[in-house]
Amino acid sequence: MTSSSLLLLLILIAAISYFFGRKRSEVVAQSVGGVRYLHSLPNYYGLMAAVWAGIPGFVVLSLWVMFESTVIQGIVASSFPDSLKALSESQTNLLWSEINNLRSGVITNASDPALLTAAEQLTALEDRSSILKTILTLGLAGLTGAIGWKLIRPAQKARNQFEAFFRILLMLSSLIAIFTTVGIVFSVLFESVRFFREVPFFDFIFGTKWSPQIAVTADVPGSSGAFGAVPLFVGTLLIAFIALLIAVPIGLMSAVYLVEYASSKVRNVVKPLLEVLAGIPTVVYGFFAALTMAPQLKNFFEGIGVNGVSSESALAAGLVMGIMIIPFVSSLADDVISAVPNSLRDGSYGLGATRSETIKQVVFPAALPGIVGGILLAASRAIGETMIVVMAAGLAANLTANPLEAVTTVTVQIATLLVGDQEFDSAKTLSAFALGLMLFFTTLMLNVVALAVVKRFREQYD
Amino acid sequence: MTTLAKDSMEAVFEGWTSTVGKPTMDSDVRMSTRNVDVHYGDKQAIYGVDLDIGKNEVLAMIGPSGCGKSTFLRTLNRMNDTIDICRITGDIILDGDNIYDKHMDVVNLRARVGMVFQKPNPFPKSIYDNVAYGPKIHGLVTRRAELDEVVETALRKASIWDEVKDRLDQPATGLSGGQQQRLCIARTIAVSPEVILMDEPCSALDPIATARIEELIAELSENYTIAIVTHSMQQAARVSHRTAYFHLGRLIEVGKTDKIFTAPEHKLTEDYITGRFG
Ligand SMILES: Nc1ncnc2c1ncn2[C@@H]1O[C@H](COP(=O)(O)OP(=O)(O)OP(=O)(O)O)[C@@H](O)[C@H]1O
Numbered sequence: 001m002t003s004s005s006l007l008l009l010l011i012l013i014a015a016i017s018y019f020f021g022r023k024r025s026e027v028v029a030q031s032v033g034g035v036r037y038l039h040s041l042p043n044y045y046g047l048m049a050a051v052w053a054g055i056p057g058f059v060v061l062s063l064w065v066m067f068e069s070t071v072i073q074g075i076v077a078s079s080f081p082d083s084l085k086a087l088s089e090s091q092t093n094l095l096w097s098e099i100n101n102l103r104s105g106v107i108t109n110a111s112d113p114a115l116l117t118a119a120e121q122l123t124a125l126e127d128r129s130s131i132l133k134t135i136l137t138l139g140l141a142g143l144t145g146a147i148g149w150k151l152i153r154p155a156q157k158a159r160n161q162f163e164a165f166f167r168i169l170l171m172l173s174s175l176i177a178i179f180t181t182v183g184i185v186f187s188v189l190f191e192s193v194r195f196f197r198e199v200p201f202f203d204f205i206f207g208t209k210w211s212p213q214i215a216v217t218a219d220v221p222g223s224s225g226a227f228g229a230v231p232l233f234v235g236t237l238l239i240a241f242i243a244l245l246i247a248v249p250i251g252l253m254s255a256v257y258l259v260e261y262a263s264s265k266v267r268n269v270v271k272p273l274l275e276v277l278a279g280i281p282t283v284v285y286g287f288f289a290a291l292t293m294a295p296q297l298k299n300f301f302e303g304i305g306v307n308g309v310s311s312e313s314a315l316a317a318g319l320v321m322g323i324m325i326i327p328f329v330s331s332l333a334d335d336v337i338s339a340v341p342n343s344l345r346d347g348s349y350g351l352g353a354t355r356s357e358t359i360k361q362v363v364f365p366a367a368l369p370g371i372v373g374g375i376l377l378a379a380s381r382a383i384g385e386t387m388i389v390v391m392a393a394g395l396a397a398n399l400t401a402n403p404l405e406a407v408t409t410v411t412v413q414i415a416t417l418l419v420g421d422q423e424f425d426s427a428k429t430l431s432a433f434a435l436g437l438m439l440f441f442t443t444l445m446l447n448v449v450a451l452a453v454v455k456r457f458r459e460q461y462d
Numbered sequence: 463m464t465t466l467a468k469d470s471m472e473a474v475f476e477g478w479t480s481t482v483g484k485p486t487m488d489s490d491v492r493m494s495t496r497n498v499d500v501h502y503g504d505k506q507a508i509y510g511v512d513l514d515i516g517k518n519e520v521l522a523m524i525g526p527s528g529c530g531k532s533t534f535l536r537t538l539n540r541m542n543d544t545i546d547i548c549r550i551t552g553d554i555i556l557d558g559d560n561i562y563d564k565h566m567d568v569v570n571l572r573a574r575v576g577m578v579f580q581k582p583n584p585f586p587k588s589i590y591d592n593v594a595y596g597p598k599i600h601g602l603v604t605r606r607a608e609l610d611e612v613v614e615t616a617l618r619k620a621s622i623w624d625e626v627k628d629r630l631d632q633p634a635t636g637l638s639g640g641q642q643q644r645l646c647i648a649r650t651i652a653v654s655p656e657v658i659l660m661d662e663p664c665s666a667l668d669p670i671a672t673a674r675i676e677e678l679i680a681e682l683s684e685n686y687t688i689a690i691v692t693h694s695m696q697q698a699a700r701v702s703h704r705t706a707y708f709h710l711g712r713l714i715e716v717g718k719t720d721k722i723f724t725a726p727e728h729k730l731t732e733d734y735i736t737g738r739f740g
């Protein structure tokens with residue numbers, strides 16, 4: 001049986017167990033004088049019966065699915081002739097794809113007769129594994145289901161048991177998120193370490209020249225200077241800075257207008273409209289930036305006599321990105337500003353303060369932690385944005401603070417480095433991981449700083 | 463309240479003509495209202511109230527919940543302007559000026575008629591900045607030393623100086639509820655208003671803090687005009703000179719506090735005071 005149909009069957013078994021467990025608790029209740037003398041409500045007995053019937057089988061099934069192919073491959077590989085065992089890793093990979101091709105019938109002639117036997121062995125093992133899996137899963141479900149059924153007695157603390165189970169379930173869910181993050185960090189870290197074996201760490205973070213192409217074609221691996229990440233980070237920060245320069249004031253002011261000045265009619269129309277901005281795909285922003293904004297800017301600056309304006313510029317990308325992240329700032333600021341209690345506003349108005357005085361001196365300080373949060377969210381959004389920059393700011397890794405020149409960013413480089421067929425152990429592709437690691441670090445530091453700021457204000461004002 | 467009681471009250475209003483007692487004064491008037499109606503949208507909350515508040519007087523406003531005490535109090539410094547749907551007609555005079563006149567500056571008005579709210583609402587700032595807020599926005603002082611003095615005087619008058627003098631730079635939100643309310647009173651005093659409006663200033667406080675605020679009201683009445691809304695009849699009896707009884711948006715009866723509480727003339731007042739409803 002396939003794993004997915006097994007899973008469906010398990011769910012069915014659990015559902016049936018629920019009903020029978022529930023019924024049984026009502027039956028056993030009669031011996032003690034009715035349902036009210038049970039330790040828990042019948043519902044909980046049913047739930048526990050379902051947990052018993054479903055969960056152990058599910059755990060075994062998932063473990064099986066996770067390790068099945070690795071174990072089978074291991075067994076097959078252990079019976080390879082010595083000549084094959086001696087091969088390098090990439091050659092072994094080729095062997096396996098040949099074996100798979102043999103099995104699916106894409107090719108019929110094996111380069112080595114041992115591969116044919118291996119293919120047959122693989123098929124036989126997989127068949128056996130499938131049968132074993134079915135028997136084990138269903139057998140276990142039946143066994144533990146029966147145990148769960150037996151356990152149903154008036155004194156069984158089904159409610160407490162189910163609560164405990166539920167708590168573990170919730171805990172596991174949160175662990176999954178954590179493990180995934182940790183997993184990603186580690187995989188990026190490992191690949192980065194490989195990269196730093198080829199390119200010295202300090203050349204990477206302090207180098208001012210970025211041109212990965214050269215490094216690949218030249219025989220000298222990672223000739224120094226080719227992997228200097230400084231221009232990328234400067235480009236990223238420049239664009240993010242321009243974007244925030246646009247988004248923060250406009251976002252905050254529109255939030256203040258909507259909360260403090262606009263009538264509810266205006267608010268009901270404008271707020272959703274503003275949020276539409278957040279729903280526009282970034283590609284659309286991208287071509288708006290590249291096809292509309294950038295030429296306009298070029299014309300404008302050349303019109304006022306500034307020469308050497310690139311047709312792709314940090315300014316165009318930053319401006320459009322700023323527009324894109326306005327809703328992030330405004331809707332978060334809107335929430336926190338509305339959350340400032342009206343009693344504070346009344347207190348200020350009652351002393352004769354005007355609206356703007358009240359906003360500046362009472363509402364803003366009270367809402368500050370949330371506002372900082374919103375700005376940081378917008379900042380990490382700006383730093384992580386790729387599409388607009390690809391289209392509007394170009395790929396040239398210029399080290400410049402001039403917003404009218406073409407620049408490139410970390411995310412854009414990561415994207416271009418990994419596009420297309422690449423060998424995965426060249427310094428060029430590995431550098432993407434190093435960049436990713438640095439980027440991750442930057443946003444992490446940003447969050448840490450943000451949390452510290454927010455916490456300081458909390459301590460002061462709560 | 464039962465339907466029957468309500469019907470009988472409507473019957474009372476059928477023949478309702480004017481306030482029992484003497485709502486107006488002959489001399490020493492600080493504020494007076496004439497024929498004030500307040501509407502929230504289509505709903506009328508205040509019906510034709512005439513009432514004078516004297517200089518150095520403490521006027522208590524009592525009445526069942528929802529009868530319009532807060533609404534009326536808030537018309538006195540135009541706090542109702544912040545509510546879109548609220549409409550006010552009639553005249554409200556402060557020292558001879560109509561406060562709803564086109565030329566009246568609300569900022570200035572609220573400096574002259576301060577307000578203390580039901581729940582203490584200190585700003586998320588330091589104790590010092592809370593009190594300094596009003597004087598600063600009104601430009602009452604120019605030098606830091608003057609400001610220090612204004613803050614200290616206000617805190618002393620609100621009898622909270624001794625408790626906070628060593629922690630002026632700490633957040634006001636760290637004070638106890640009773641201290642916060644006295645701070646809010648100090649904040650109001652700091653702009654030297656002529657009238658202080660208080661809307662149930664003690665309802666969030668324990669008896670000890672309440673007693674302190676009541677003492678404070680008595681002291682403040684030497685210099686200020688105070689209008690206080692309260693649900694505690696004992697409090698009204700203890701702090702006020704005159705008492706006004708509101709019922710469903712009407713001013714039913716006004717009189718000397720001891721008279722209202724010992725010999726009310728109107729049936730509704732009597733019922734409320736003796737605890738038959740409310
Ligand atoms: N912002 C508002 N919008 C609409 N109606 C309101 C508003 N504020 C008050 N009202 C209505 O006006 C009437 C008087 O309310 P008000 O708050 O003045 O009563 P109150 O006497 O202060 O009551 P309480 O003793 O419970 O504080 C009530 O019927 C209330 O529902």
Ligand SMILES: [Mg+2]
Pocket residue numbers: 531532533661
């Ligand atoms: Mg009220």
